[in-house]
Amino acid sequence: MTLIALSTASVYPESTAHAFGYAAQLGYDAVEVMVGIDALSQQTSAIKQLVEHHEMPVCAIHSPCLLWTQRVWGTEPWGKLERSADTALAVGADVVVVHPPFRWQKEYSAGFVDGIAALEESTGIKFAVENMYPRRASSRRGMEMYVPGWDPSEQSYANTTIDLSHAAIAGSDVIAMADRLGDRLRHVHLTDGSGSVKDEHLVPGRGAMGAAAFLGHIAEQAFDGHIVLEINTRRCSSREERIVDLAESLAFARQHFAVRTN
Template sequence: MTRPANRIGLSTSSVYPESSAHAFGYAAALGYDAVEVMVGMDALSQQTAAVRQLSDHHGVPVSAVHAPCLLFTQRVWGTEPWGKLERSAEMAAVVGAEVVVVHPPFRWQKDYARDFVTGIAALEESTGIAFAVENMYPWRASQRRGVEMYMPGRDPSEEPYANTTIDLSHAAIAADDPVAMARRLGPRLRHVHLTDGTGSARDEHLVPGRGTAGAAEFLRHLAAEGFGGEVVVEINTRRCSTPQEREQDLRESLDFARRHLAVGTP
């Protein structure tokens, strides 16, 4: 007999250029357990009341809020980074999510980066929300060695964060072993972005199993270790020419997660 070890969510970014509303619809139709809201992908994602209404309407809970800290969301909810994180925590509290996913600061955000580690800990203390800091990657134009663009660093296992996220596409770009990173993090690993990559210079976010990041091995490791956090499918479906093709990629990703997270029970 087997059972799924974890709740499997769908990131709203996985249906782009369709909207967050479509993401909730796909999640409900395909049987995902939850949704992670990427703030900034569309205007609706910035509206807490709308997100809550979508969750209630489709009967799909929100597992996490991804703060607007990507390069192309730098002006979403203003330009002050701590304000963005506070608003993300407020949304999470209203919609019932326990996690805010956040990237480490860019190198040019020097003041933000200087206080980032202690500031994240203070936010967790004041809000009761887990801020799961995500692994990132060097920027490069080819297979050559890239430029480190994040401070205090791209590997969350090197800092004393209480909660962290592993993204398999990011690990593939950085040539990081996600299983080894998970071992270093231990119980501090709170959140997973399930995807894949081939090690190219691009952040590919492939359907898990279509790349070389070792997604199956990674999920089996999580299951064996009794990982109790969230697993969220975060793939790129922009090249899908029809909603049916996008739905197939989302279904394949969900099936992959369930298959490899299944653990034996007496």
């Protein structure tokens, strides 16, 4: 069964512990843990305690591969992925989400595709490589930030993630990308974007990405991976306002991830 999960990143600047609480209160099926600067997110024992306390499973671990998490769990990228897999196994998750390497990580990027395949074979964990975007100085020009590329459908990864906010920046057609990936699409970061140069992570339905049509399409294609709400609630002025956004996102996912009948 496809799980509708909440990313812990969706409640920032509140903590990983708060994310588990929101997920349990609102009726999410699971949580994706973004390993970041929050100390709890880095500790397997703490995550397991949150799982038990809230009776809320973890479906995925997001490896600390963002610019602002470059020093979390050290600076050696393969070691960070191995630790992500160890954490996933310990807490019962079956997916590690990872971004492609930055262009300046030359040694890491040179063996990235084969290295991901080797990690999947040795750990039994699915490493779902996420779509990213070129760095855009304007709406017309972009610079490649990621190697071997920001579009995972162009590589031979066995498992991939589509993020609708990233696709908005890149100007990608997410339905076409899903079709190119086929059964290699294992994970979805459900969010939205307007197409600006900013990584907006809007509540799904509040942007221009056709999130409802995308969900309906992957439902028709019998998608059986995880759908994770990864939205930006940093501008919420209160806990109540954050709850409204998280609840609306969950309701949107459940409404539109359905096979259409005519």
